Amino acid sequence: MKYYIIDGHCDSLSHYVNGERTLEDPLDGGHWDIQRARATGIALQFLAAYIETEYKPMMATQRGLQLIEGAHRLIESHREQLFHIQSKNDLYNIPDSKRTGILLSVEGGEILGQNLFMLDIIYRLGVRALGLTWNQRNELGDGVGELNTGSRLTSLGEKVVLRMNELGMLIDVSHLNEEGFWHVIELSKDPIVATHSCSKALCNHPRNLTDQQLLALAKHKGVVGVNFNPGFLNESGVATREDVVRHICHIAEVAGVDAVGLGSDFDGIPEVPKGLEHVGEYCDLLDDLIKVGFSTKDVEKISYHNFRRVLLEVLK
Template identity: 35%
Template sequence: MGVLRALYDLGVRYLTLTHKCHTPWAECSETINHVAPNAPGLTQYGKEMILEMNRLGMMIDLSHSSSQTARDVLATTRAPVIFSHSAAFALCDAPMNIPDDVISALVENDGVIMVSFYNDFLTCGKPSNIASVIEHINHVRTMAGVDHVGVGAGYDGINRTPEGLEDVSKYPELFAELLQDPSWSLQDLKKLAGLNFLRVFGKVEEVSQHLSEEKPSEEIIPIHDIDAKWPCRYKFASLDNALI
């Protein structure tokens, strides 16, 4: 909890709960050591962490989290969440993609899913193009509404991009294509381009203000959680024993 507060004081405003490893308190979307995800999800300590993030005003990013972790967070958080770079599981069954029930839950949570441009998430590794991205954007819009979808390309961490969307200079091509669809208004596209994300950011800060009188959490990670939920630590052992 102290590390979380220190990061917030340094200017960090969103935390991705997991990447390609579990943390001691949240499960990622990857299969690790032959153990499939979606069993434990978020631990009790993890729920305390979510509430402390709410109190601070730290946005919760559920990209790379398992679907069970996402469900547990949505049942716990008092503030909207983001998926900073994810896509729809219904269109590509990549482990990191979001199932429809979680997408639909964003309506009540008032969060936002920012669609990734990574081929492995759009078309399960096959060649993709602007139409592939639009298909995922439209699917999220169908399941949750235009107020809950955004753009989260992920160019800083991907090496296979859609044809026609190779870098940020191509963003206008995406919006020009969407403008040809009469179901997308100019205001809708403004929401997609960033207004939805800014709304979530503002609401997270509002929740923090309402919780400002609550005491900071002083919970610590139970030792058994560290032993049970940190199977990736062996990857770091050869680099520096101090890291584990």
């Protein structure tokens, strides 16, 4: 059976902006390209503008804007294959038989500096999702790498969450520390997402979510996009496609199937699970979900409908 897919996270944009790959076909290398994404049924791809550590803090805004401009250039130069998702109405155009929707996200609130008005600027530039932190501390809060602080969001972080609700932007807590996570749950009237995370009960990594966090996301009508990073899937650091299935099963058991999505982190992870080496192998993963007992309806929720439901609720 052919499934449509919404992938909550990939980092291929940096490769394009840096001139390393065209993202047009598999011969360029990498995990994600337009040709394989189209062939495997990617209806919507979250494309992350990841601000690398070397640009922080002084050059973070400039690097973020460079990546956003690169995303526009990529979409405009492939108009017959890609289109920009910016509104609820745009979501009614997916799945499109000829084009993949691109939802532009920024990974790291450093792009805002210390200025709330920058959120409105990146919104006007077409950004519709923001990861409040990466692993480090920034002006909004602490990332998961700040293990000993126990800090909630800053006052600016609070204002950013509330303004994102007003604008219709998706709040991504993937890299946020646990105290910040609970603070966002308190503040946000809209569903929130962890676009590329896994289960901490199965793999005790700081980037993964506890069962309590999974339950809270579900109660908030949010979604966890299961990450394909072997280090998040298995404490040995080596993983197979079966490990991805294992995390999907656990999250579905704890939080319900409506809380599970897919967030590959392709081109942002150093290794990939055996059997999920690139975007073209997504269909094998979905077939595996049927084999372990998920219904066709459940697989359609996991691969597509859950993220689409949240986006329909959040975007204006």
